[in-house]
Amino acid sequence: MSGDTKAGLWRGIGDLTADRIESCLEAEFPALHRMGMMDRRDLMRLMGASLALAGLTACEKRQPPLLSQPFSPEGHVAGQPLYFATSLPLDGYGRGVLVKSHDGRPIKIEGNPLHPASLGATDPFMQAEILSLYDPDRSRTPRRGDEPMPWSALRRFLTEQRTEMASDGGQGTHVLFGATSSPTLAGLIDRLRSLYPAMRFHSYSPVSDLLAAPELIYRLDRADVVLSLGADFLGPGPAQVRYARDWKEARPRLIVIESTPTLTGAQADQRLPLAPHAIEALAAELAAGRGPPNVVQALSAGRAMVLAGRDQSPAVQALTHRLNSQLGAYGNGIVAIAPVRLAQPEGIEPLDALVAEMAAGRVRRLAVLDCNPGYDAPADFAFDELMTHVPVSIHLGLGHDETARVCRWHVPMRHVLESWGDLRAYDGTVGLQQPATVPLVPALSSIELLAALAGDRPDGGALVRRQWNGLAEEPWLRALEAGVISGTQAATTAPPSPPPAPSTRPVGLTLTFQPDPRMWDGRFANNAWLQELPSPLTKLVWGNAALIAPATAARLGLESGDKVEIAHRGASMTAPVWVMPGQAADVVTLPLGHGRRSAGRVGTRIGVDAFRLRPADAPWVVAGVDVRKVPGQARLVSTQRHHPIADPGAIRTAEAGAEDLPSLYPDYPSLGHVWGMVIDTDACIGCGACTIACQAENNIPVVGPDEVERGREMHWIRVDRYHEGPVEAPETHFQPVPCMHCEKAPCEVVCPVGATVHSAEGLNQMVYNRCIGTRTCSNNCPYKVRRFNWFDYQSEAPATPAPANNPRVTVRDRGVMEKCTYCVQRINAVRAEAKVEGRDIRDGDVQTACQQVCPTQAIVFGDLNDPNSEVARLRRNGRNYALLGNLGTRPRTTYLARVRRRT
Numbered sequence: 001m002s003g004d005t006k007a008g009l010w011r012g013i014g015d016l017t018a019d020r021i022e023s024c025l026e027a028e029f030p031a032l033h034r035m036g037m038m039d040r041r042d043l044m045r046l047m048g049a050s051l052a053l054a055g056l057t058a059c060e061k062r063q064p065p066l067l068s069q070p071f072s073p074e075g076h077v078a079g080q081p082l083y084f085a086t087s088l089p090l091d092g093y094g095r096g097v098l099v100k101s102h103d104g105r106p107i108k109i110e111g112n113p114l115h116p117a118s119l120g121a122t123d124p125f126m127q128a129e130i131l132s133l134y135d136p137d138r139s140r141t142p143r144r145g146d147e148p149m150p151w152s153a154l155r156r157f158l159t160e161q162r163t164e165m166a167s168d169g170g171q172g173t174h175v176l177f178g179a180t181s182s183p184t185l186a187g188l189i190d191r192l193r194s195l196y197p198a199m200r201f202h203s204y205s206p207v208s209d210l211l212a213a214p215e216l217i218y219r220l221d222r223a224d225v226v227l228s229l230g231a232d233f234l235g236p237g238p239a240q241v242r243y244a245r246d247w248k249e250a251r252p253r254l255i256v257i258e259s260t261p262t263l264t265g266a267q268a269d270q271r272l273p274l275a276p277h278a279i280e281a282l283a284a285e286l287a288a289g290r291g292p293p294n295v296v297q298a299l300s301a302g303r304a305m306v307l308a309g310r311d312q313s314p315a316v317q318a319l320t321h322r323l324n325s326q327l328g329a330y331g332n333g334i335v336a337i338a339p340v341r342l343a344q345p346e347g348i349e350p351l352d353a354l355v356a357e358m359a360a361g362r363v364r365r366l367a368v369l370d371c372n373p374g375y376d377a378p379a380d381f382a383f384d385e386l387m388t389h390v391p392v393s394i395h396l397g398l399g400h401d402e403t404a405r406v407c408r409w410h411v412p413m414r415h416v417l418e419s420w421g422d423l424r425a426y427d428g429t430v431g432l433q434q435p436a437t438v439p440l441v442p443a444l445s446s447i448e449l450l451a452a453l454a455g456d457r458p459d460g461g462a463l464v465r466r467q468w469n470g471l472a473e474e475p476w477l478r479a480l481e482a483g484v485i486s487g488t489q490a491a492t493t494a495p496p497s498p499p500p501a502p503s504t505r506p507v508g509l510t511l512t513f514q515p516d517p518r519m520w521d522g523r524f525a526n527n528a529w530l531q532e533l534p535s536p537l538t539k540l541v542w543g544n545a546a547l548i549a550p551a552t553a554a555r556l557g558l559e560s561g562d563k564v565e566i567a568h569r570g571a572s573m574t575a576p577v578w579v580m581p582g583q584a585a586d587v588v589t590l591p592l593g594h595g596r597r598s599a600g601r602v603g604t605r606i607g608v609d610a611f612r613l614r615p616a617d618a619p620w621v622v623a624g625v626d627v628r629k630v631p632g633q634a635r636l637v638s639t640q641r642h643h644p645i646a647d648p649g650a651i652r653t654a655e656a657g658a659e660d661l662p663s664l665y666p667d668y669p670s671l672g673h674v675w676g677m678v679i680d681t682d683a684c685i686g687c688g689a690c691t692i693a694c695q696a697e698n699n700i701p702v703v704g705p706d707e708v709e710r711g712r713e714m715h716w717i718r719v720d721r722y723h724e725g726p727v728e729a730p731e732t733h734f735q736p737v738p739c740m741h742c743e744k745a746p747c748e749v750v751c752p753v754g755a756t757v758h759s760a761e762g763l764n765q766m767v768y769n770r771c772i773g774t775r776t777c778s779n780n781c782p783y784k785v786r787r788f789n790w791f792d793y794q795s796e797a798p799a800t801p802a803p804a805n806n807p808r809v810t811v812r813d814r815g816v817m818e819k820c821t822y823c824v825q826r827i828n829a830v831r832a833e834a835k836v837e838g839r840d841i842r843d844g845d846v847q848t849a850c851q852q853v854c855p856t857q858a859i860v861f862g863d864l865n866d867p868n869s870e871v872a873r874l875r876r877n878g879r880n881y882a883l884l885g886n887l888g889t890r891p892r893t894t895y896l897a898r899v900r901r902r903t
Contacts, residue, residue: 009651009722009733011640013550013560013579069434069480080833085112085483087423087431088126088416090520091208092179092341093117093238094423096483097126099436106130106417106436107806108696110852111241114482116489117425121241121855125520127692128529129417133440134804137399137526137600139412140441151442154411158452161365161392165453170196172364174354177446178371179205181341181424184467188450193347195454203342204351206376206521206592206611206619208310210343213496214336217427220246223333224302225253227286227295227323229279229316230309232262234685236517239426244855248683253901255295257282258309259512260547260589261537261582263685266732269901270294273549273584273729275510276313276621280503283319287326299323305333311512311620314501321498330495337490340424351377352616358386365392367453369446370413374403375596375609376521378616379571396449399526402598412443419445420460422467428490431483432464506623509552511566512589513610513620516544517688519593522611525603526596528702529692532713535591536686537732538578539640539721541713542705543607545578547589550727553579561633566590567626568613575608576634581727588627637709640721643737643784647884651681651722651733652897654879673761673841674865675822677848678874679736680896683858684719686734690850690859691715694738697823697849699805699812701793714787716820717850733898736859738850739764739785739820740883740891747777747786755817762892763822771816778817782884783891786819822861823848843869864892 069084082101087094088109096115100108109127113120142154165173173196177185180203189201203210218233220226220243233243247254247267256268257279265271272292274282285291286299286306298304304327308320324330342348351373357363366387377383387393387406395407404410418440421433448458456463471479479485515521518530525531531542538547546564548556558564560579565572566588575590583589592614594607615622694700694717701714717738723730741764747756748764755770756777778786792814805811808825812818823846830845843862851859862871874880879897882890 008724009648010724011644011720011722012638013581013727014641069477080829081107083110084434084436085114085481086417086433086436087115087421087425087483088129089180089423090125090238091205092181092210092423093426094181094431094433095123095126095238095241096425096431097122098483099417101436102807104437105804106133107804108849112431112483115425115431115484116242116427116429117239117431118241119245120852121245121857122689122693122853123236123240123855124518124530124533124688124692125236125524127689127696127853128524128527129415130696131527131529132398132524133415133417133437135398135526135600137602138415138441139397139399139404139410139443141412143400143404143410144408154409157409162453162455165196165199165365168198170199172362173199174202174357174363174365175199175367175369175450176202176204176351176354176371176373177369179203179208179210179341180370180446182422182447183424183430184422184447184464185450186342187467188447188454188463189342189347191454191456192450200349200354200357201347202349202351202354203344204371204373204377207515210341210348210350212339212343212346214338214493215340215490216495217335217337218243218305218307219333219335220252221250222303223250223252223305225298225304226255227299227304227306228254228256228258228264228268228309229283229306229320230258230276230312231307232258232264232309233307234264234267234687235262236515236520236687240687241855242426244685244687245857248856248858251901253298255298259510259584259587260514261580261732263517263536263687265582266537266734267685271582271729271731273582275584275587276311276512277503277505277510277623278584280313280316280319283316283323284503287319287322299327303329303333305329311514313503313621314498315503318498318500321495324495334495336493336495337428338493340426340428340490351381355381355383355386358390361389363390366390366407367394367396367449368403368407369396369449372397372401372403372522374406375401375598376592376611378614378619379612380569380615396444396446399600400598402596405598411449412441414439414443414445414448414460418443420464421445421447422464424488424490428488430485430488432480432485434461434480504623508586508624509627510587511568511613511622511625512587513614514589514591516591516593519544519591522593522596522599525593525606526600528602529695531602531606532702532704532708533688533691534639534719536688536719536734537721538580539638540578541637541639541708543576543636544591544594544610545608545634545636546575547578547580547583547591549583549585549587550579550581551585552583552587553577556627556629558629561636563630563632563634564627565630566613567628568622568624569615571613573608573610573612574630576636578636581723581730582732585728588625635705637705639708639711639713639718642711642713643718643720645720645737645783645884649881650720650883651724651735652881652895653900654897655900672865673863674892675741675761675763675827675846675861676864676871676875676892676894677738677741677822677851677859677861678871678877678880678894678896680856680858680860680874681733681735682879682896682898683856684734684736685856685858686719686721687855688719689853689855690717690736691719693849693853694820697806697809698821699794699809701789703791703793707790712788712790714789714793714818716785716787716818718785735895736850737783737785737883738893739822740783740889740893741820741822743890743892744888746780746782746887746889750776750780752776763824764819765821765824766816766818768810768812768816768818773815773817775817782887782889786817788817789814
C-alpha cells in the first residue's frame with residue numbers, strides 16, 4: 001500500500017488556517033442566538049411520539065388476517081420472523097424491499113435481492129418507512145373541513161358525487177395525483193374515463209418533469225468513462241441503489257462538472273465547480289470537439305457516456321444528446337425505454353393545465369391523491385388560494401397536510417406497508433405491493449379511492465389481482481413471494497432528441513434548487529430518523545440553509561449562520577447561510593423539502609421553505625436573484641465537528657494496482673469464530689443508509705436538535721466527511737465509523753464495574769445492567785464511538801411500544817453507555833439456526849444491518865479465522881489499514897484505502 005496519508009484532511013472551513021482562506025471565514029460556527037428554541041422536554045415528547053402508535057390502535061377493530069404471500073428464501077426456519085416482498089415509491093418509481101414482520105408488526109426493511117432497483121440494498125428513505133408507518137400524526141378519520149366525520153358520511157358523499165358525475169359525464173371533474181407508474185392505477189383511470197368521459201386527470205411531481213418522451217437508463221457497468229454535467233446519479237433518487245452498485249462494480253473514470261457539491265461529485269476522479277451557464281458553455285465546447293484537453297482525451301479513451309442532471313437547461317440536454325450520439329453511447333451504456341410513469345400527453349395533463357382551469361372557475365370537483373401541491377406547487381401558481389374556490393374538493397393523504405387544510409374533505413390514506421398495489425421500477429419491471437401488516441388505522445389507498453369513485457368495491461387486493469388476471473394462480477403466488485413480475489421490463493426505443501435551445505448569460509447571482517437528501521420533496525419531514533440524519537456533505541441536522549461558495553460569502557461579508565434575504569420577481573424569503581466548500585462562485589443553492597407548515601408535530605416549521613421562491617417557468621435555476629445580509633443569526637446544528645479523531649491518516653489513498661500488496665497487519669489466530677469488519681472507503685458514497693439501518697435494527701433513539709448540538713446524538717455508526725485540498729474545489733472523502741471492537745480495547749480496562757467486556761469471539765460487549773454511567777470508557781475511547789443516555793430518550797412520554805422495536809435488542813435505560821455490537825443478535829440468531837441444522841456458520845450467513853443495506857457493498861463482515869472468508873481476504877489486501885493503528889488497540893474493524901485514479 002502506498003504510504004500516502006492525508007495530512008491535509010479537514011472537516012470544516014473553521015479547521016483551516018488563516019493563510020489558506022479569508023479571515024472572515026475562519027469561524028464557521030459563530031455563536032448563534034437561541035431565542036425561541038423548543039424546550040428539550042417538549043421536543044422529546046414529539047420524538048417519542050414519532051415512534052409510538054399504541055394509543056392510535058388500541059380502540060380500532062382488528063382487520064381480517066392478511067392474504068399476503070411471505071417471502072420464503074432458501075433455508076427459512078419455521079417460527080422465525082416473516083418477510084413480505086413489496087415495493088416502496090419514490091418519484092413514481094418502485095424500489096423492491098423485504099419487510100421483516102414480528103407478530104404482524106413490521107420492524108425492519110431490507111432490500112429485495114430479486115428486484116432490479118435494489119438488488120438487496122436500500123437507501124435511507126426506504127429504511128425510514130418503518131417510522132412513518134407508526135407516525136402518530138397519521139390521519140385516523142375523514143374530515144370535512146376541520147370537523148371529524150364518520151366513514152358512513154364519506155360513503156354518502158362519494159355516492160352523491162357519482163350520481164352527479166353520471167348525469168354530467170364528469171364535466172368539471174379533475175383528479176390530481178403525484179408521479180406514479182402503477183399499472184393498476186392506469187387501469188382505473190381508463191375505467192373512470194369510460195364512465196365519465198369529461199373527467200380529466202393530472203399528474204405533478206416537484207422533483208421531475210413528467211414527460212412522455214423516452215426515458216434513459218444508464219448502464220454504468222458498461223462504461224469506462226462517465227462525464228456528469230450536474231447529474232447526481234449516486235445521490236438520492238429512485239435508481240440510486242442500482243446505479244451505486246453498477247458504479248462500484250465497474251468503477252469507471254468519473255468526471256463531474258456541477259454547481260453544488262453532490263454525492264456523485266464526492267466520488268469524482270476529477271471535479272470542476274461551475275455555474276449553470278458555464279456548464280452550458282463547456283458542453284457546447286465539448287460537442288464541438290474542444291474543451292479541457294484532459295476531458296476531451298478521457299471521452300475518447302474508451303466507452304464513454306455523458307449524463308445531464310434534471311436541473312440542467314434545455315440547451316445542455318440537447319448538447320448532451322449530441323455528445324452521446326457522437327460517442328456511440330446509445331444502445332450500449334445508455335438505453336432508451338418507453339415511458340414508465342403515467343405521463344403527459346397520454347391523456348394525463350400537467351399541473352399548469354389544472355391551474356388554468358381553476359383560475360377560470362371551470363373546476364367543479366377536484367380529487368388530490370397522495371401529493372401536496374398546497375406546499376410544493378410553484379409559488380406563482382398560488383395553488384392553495386385557488387383551491388379555496390373549488391366547490392367540491394377531496395384530499396387523500398397520510399396526514400392533514402397543507403393541501404388537506406384547503407380541501408373540503410380529507411381522507412386518511414393507507415401507508416404503503418399496509419397497501420396493495422403495483423409500481424414499475426426505473427427499468428419498467430413491475431414490482432408488486434402487498435401489506436406486511438393489518439391496517440393500523442382505517443384508511444384507503446389511491447386505487448381504492450378511485451375504485452370507490454367508479455362505484456366498485458374499494459378492495460386493493462382484488463383490484464391488483466384483477467389488473468394481473470392474466471397470471472394463473474401459481475405464477476401469481478410466485479410473483480407475490482418474489483415481489484416482481486418477471487418479463488415486464490419496458491421495451492427499448494429510440495433515444496430522445498431534444499430541440500436546440502438558445503443560451504443566455506445571467507446577470508448577478510444564480511439561485512438553484514435541489515431535493516434534500518433527507519427530506520426529498522418534503523414528504524419525509526415528519527420522520528425524526530431522517531431529520532436527525534446528518535446531511536451527507538453539510539452535516540446539518542434538523543433544518544436546511546442556503547449554500548454559498550466561500551469566495552462569494554467573503555465578497556458579501558457572510559459567515560455560516562448569518563441570515564440573508566433572497567429576492568426575485570417581487571418575491572423574497574429569509575434564509576440562513578451555510579458556507580459550502582466546493583460550491584461554484586455566485587451560485588446560491590436552496591435544498592427543497594423543509595419549512596413545512598403542516599407536517600406534524602415533528603416536522604412543522606423546521607428549516608426554510610424553498611418552494612416559496614420557486615417559479616413555474618424556472619423550477620431548477622433562477623438567474624439574477626438579489627441576496628443581501630439581514631440582521632440576526634440563525635441556529636444551524638451540524639455534526640461535522642463532533643467526535644473528531646486525531647489521526648492525519650484517517651483517510652488513506654493507494655495507487656491503482658496496490659490491492660495485491662501484502663498487508664502489514666497480522667491475522668488473529670484463536671479458537672472458534674473471530675468476528676471482524678472491513679470498510680472500503682473507495683466504495684462508500686456517504687449516503688447514510690447504514691446509519692438509519694442501524695437505528696432501526698438496534699432501537700436507537702432520537703434526541704432532538706438541542707441534544708445533537710451538545711454532541712449527544714446516539715447513532716452507533718456515523719459517516720465522517722473529510723475534505724482535502726483548496727476550499728474552492730476540495731476532494732471529499734467519507735468514512736463510516738462504528739465501534740472498532742479492539743483486541744486491546746482501551747475502554748475495557750478502565751470500567752470500574754466490568755460493564756464493557758471482551759467475548760470469547762472477540763466482540764467488545766456492553767452489559768447494560770452493570771453500567772453505572774461513569775463514562776470513563778467513553779473518555780478512554782480514541783475512536784469516539786460510545787454513546788451515553790443522558791436522558792430517558794426511549795421512555796419519555798409517550799413511551800415506545802414494544803411492537804415498534806426490534807424484540808431481539810434490549811431497549812436501553814437512562815444513564816448507560818451503548819455502542820455498536822456488530823449486531824450480536826444477528827450472530828446469535830444465525831448460530832441457533834445453524835445448530836438446529838447441524839452445521840457451522842458459513843461465510844455470508846451473518847450480515848450486520850449496516851452491511852446488508854449498503855448500496856455499494858462497502859461494508860464486509862465475517863469470520864477472520866476463516867482464511868477463505870471475504871473479510872479475511874480483504875484483511876490481507878494491500879489497501880487494508882487500521883484507524884489510529886499506531887495506538888496498538890488492534891481494532892477488528894479496519895479500512896481499505898481509497899484508490900487514486902487521477903491521470
